[in-house]
């Protein structure tokens with residue numbers, strides 16, 4: 267009799283049948299969705315343009331889950347181009363088959379569908395989903411993905427009176443195909459035309475005076491860092507991409523491309539309406555979007571100047587980033603305290619230093635990592651690995667340290683090999699004069715240090731090895747570096763990419779192959795029965 271059998275027997279014996287059944291059911295909860303992706307026409311910045319909708323919604327439907335929920339989501343592609351969604355921050359434990367990027371999945375052809383099956387295993391927090399194909403993200407198709415706590419797990423803050431999801435995105439009036447053509451022809455994108463909050467220029471959030479609300483804020487844009495603030499109100503930071511933080515108060519927060527935060531806001535001001543403001547950071551031209559926080563007993567419109575943004579300089583932002591701390595005594599999705607994992611006491615098995623660069627290859631603008639500019643093969647890497655198809659990717663095409671020689675950048679399908687259970691130190695070295703934002707699929711990681719100049723091993727003395735937060739996306743400041751520590755406990759093929767979409771699209775990405783020779787369902791699930799095949803595995807038999 268398995269554990270489940272014992273639990274069931276226990277339930278019957280002690281006649282707490284109803285309670286136990288509820289818990290068993292919660293354990294096994296399955297949630298089914300059918301999402302249809304179409305084009306639509308909307309005017310988010312005042313002029314009509316083609317957007318990508320899911321079930322007729324822009325942004326797409328909010329995916330509200332509870333920790334350990336199993337999602338069965340049939341995605342029907344009614345666009346005229348192949349399409350995939352990726353679940354940003356969902357760790358896909360043992361299951362990179364469902365990651366929804368071109369290195370793991372064949373794109374869903376037009377007028378076709380694919381049913382994702384994944385579990386929000388041991389996760390809690392504010393996440394997102396978005397299209398990983400082409401420049402589809404520039405047209406929408408994205409949405410909030412919130413994972414709520416199980417009732418048996420406590421939260422390190424009082425239960426909020428309500429919950430708002432705010433997706434903030436820089437936005438172009440130009441369609442995604444024209445943007446893509448511009449990149450394909452070797453030209454950078456221009457600066458975006460505006461900022462949207464939940465796909466609109468005007469949104470109103472309603473709350474009651476005296477109550478406390480959770481604001482889940484995500485930067486869904488293509489490139490710009492944004493600053494978020496609310497007139498007359500402080501933000502109490504409680505969660506960053508699945509980490510419960512020390513609950514500091516902030517007047518505003520910098521949210522870099524691909525990042526998410528949860529804050530609590532108490533409506534403790536006099537009854538009126540207040541401006542919610544998002545504005546671009548570190549840009550010569552500043553784009554600003556506003557929404558309204560409406561007190562239900564308010565009879566006065568929002569008034570007065572918008573709360574001003576923080577100083578332009580990067581040091582303000584770095585200081586803020588360093589102030590984010592793990593609450594060591596708080597639990598996250600599981601009952602054990604976050605601090606019971608002493609990441610700072612583990613000696614990394616290797617160090618990888620990744621330097622981004624802009625490059626001209628064959629006369630066109632590209633971006634590279636350690637002088638390799640990534641290209642997607644026709645066959646997903648994960649499937650090439652599974653079906654033993656040689657020649658799709660090479661594990662020696664990219665060095666794990668930048669080379670300082672004059673060699674020019676090359677095009678390749680770059681993969682860094684790792685063994686399951688490696689514990690790695692990754693340094694993102696940014697020798698360019700622009701902000702970077704790096705995202706890793708399949709994991710969260712500790713962001714242990716930010717600095718300026720060239721990283722050297724001596725910089726390790728400045729690391730936070732006690733209470734750094736774990737997250738899935740880390741910013742790197744211009745002419746600076748950021749170090750993360752990653753426990754590679756999730757077998758699979760995992761995308762490490764720039765969250766700045768032009769850079770990702772033009773080659774600033776690669777894959778980490780986390781591999782073990784021992785094939786076991788305890789470390790990786792079987793290839794899904796409904797796997798889509800394409801490229802060189804097209805003729806292969808389904809599993």
Ligand SMILES: *[C@@H]1O[C@H](CO)[C@@H](O)[C@H](O)[C@H]1NC(C)=O
Nearest residue numbers: 340379380381382796797798
């Ligand atoms: C497409 O949807 C059908 C149900 O309408 C489902 O049975 C099938 O498995 C889906 N295809 C894939 C590849 O997931």
Ligand SMILES: *[C@@H]1O[C@H](CO)[C@@H](O)[C@H](O)[C@H]1NC(C)=O
Nearest residue numbers: 422511512513593595596597
């Ligand atoms: C840390 O979490 C605990 C719950 O375990 C909570 O009571 C406490 O207020 C949090 N501490 C800070 C400084 O945020």
